[in-house]
Amino acid sequence: MKITIVGAGNVGATCANVCAHKELANEIVLLDIKEGVAEGKALDIWQTAPINLYDSRTVGSTNDYSKTAGSEVVVITSGLPRKPGMSRDDLISTNARIVKSVTENIVKHSPNAVIIIVSNPLDVMTYAAYLNANFPSNKVFGMAGILDTARYRAFLAEELNVSPKDIQAVLMGGHGDTMVPLPRYTTVGGIPVTELIDANKLNAIVERTKKGGGEIVNLLGTSAWYAPGAAAAQMVEAIVRDQRRVFPVCAWLTGQYGLKDIYLGVPVILGKNGIEKIIELDLNADEKALLVESAGHVREVLEVLDNMDLA
Numbered sequence: 001m002k003i004t005i006v007g008a009g010n011v012g013a014t015c016a017n018v019c020a021h022k023e024l025a026n027e028i029v030l031l032d033i034k035e036g037v038a039e040g041k042a043l044d045i046w047q048t049a050p051i052n053l054y055d056s057r058t059v060g061s062t063n064d065y066s067k068t069a070g071s072e073v074v075v076i077t078s079g080l081p082r083k084p085g086m087s088r089d090d091l092i093s094t095n096a097r098i099v100k101s102v103t104e105n106i107v108k109h110s111p112n113a114v115i116i117i118v119s120n121p122l123d124v125m126t127y128a129a130y131l132n133a134n135f136p137s138n139k140v141f142g143m144a145g146i147l148d149t150a151r152y153r154a155f156l157a158e159e160l161n162v163s164p165k166d167i168q169a170v171l172m173g174g175h176g177d178t179m180v181p182l183p184r185y186t187t188v189g190g191i192p193v194t195e196l197i198d199a200n201k202l203n204a205i206v207e208r209t210k211k212g213g214g215e216i217v218n219l220l221g222t223s224a225w226y227a228p229g230a231a232a233a234q235m236v237e238a239i240v241r242d243q244r245r246v247f248p249v250c251a252w253l254t255g256q257y258g259l260k261d262i263y264l265g266v267p268v269i270l271g272k273n274g275i276e277k278i279i280e281l282d283l284n285a286d287e288k289a290l291l292v293e294s295a296g297h298v299r300e301v302l303e304v305l306d307n308m309d310l311a
Helices: 010-021 037-046 088-109 122-133 145-160 199-210 212-220 226-240 285-306
Strands: 002-006 027-032 057-062 073-076 114-117 140-142 245-254 260-271 274-278
Touching (some): 010 226, 027 037, 037 057, 073 088, 073 226, 088 285, 122 245, 122 285, 140 260, 145 199, 145 260, 199 212, 226 245
Parallel strands (some): 002 027, 002 073, 027 057
Antiparallel strands (some): 245 260
């Protein structure tokens, strides 16, 4: 069993570290374009094995995709952060070219891999990978909802002073301010969250969740990495261990929820084949309206990519 993480930045390295500690594969390959970065981080992670008592071997590579050959799962975190003076379209163009190149190289060496996208802007980068992989859509999807629901659940655990282990939640839509947390599907030890917290506090937590990434950027001056890396690793675990976990995932819709030809966050069953099934919830009118609104924002971004010449 081999897992590859492309992009040895904070998110990629964290994902590799979590995968190694969980012993999800015999070999975990960390690849980056910067000379020595992947090798150094992989070596550092490997040297924790005698301390934390695991056997997964981490290997680093500078842009040598031959070392990724035969990977069962590939996580792509590559891409540049938005810089001053760079428009959204500039960011999409730059990162789409990176994701296109990475995807083509991965497919060449691991034609049977399941591909998880973490690169931002998440929804459109997942679309870019799908267009260039020529894989079935169940094998190319994005990590967003697991991170977003983790933030939502963490905030609820703080407010209620309970264990986050007992909080279950569903969140849909695009990755960003238009995401759609669903309080009606949020429970604490099986108890509807609406019975444990008043509406104003719950709405405040929902709004904080929508801006959760920005809150960390404002504090750190850069994007989060511990939670995103762990979230991607959780998806890897569900696949390699065929756990059939129910997770919110950025998936390609073909008519579900009345939406078609769009990557959007929805609940799925995640197993050895990637997305085993997209789950369709019986949304009420307000929830449907929020999801359609979120889909509209995502579709605008996907159309930006469609209008670019990335050949």
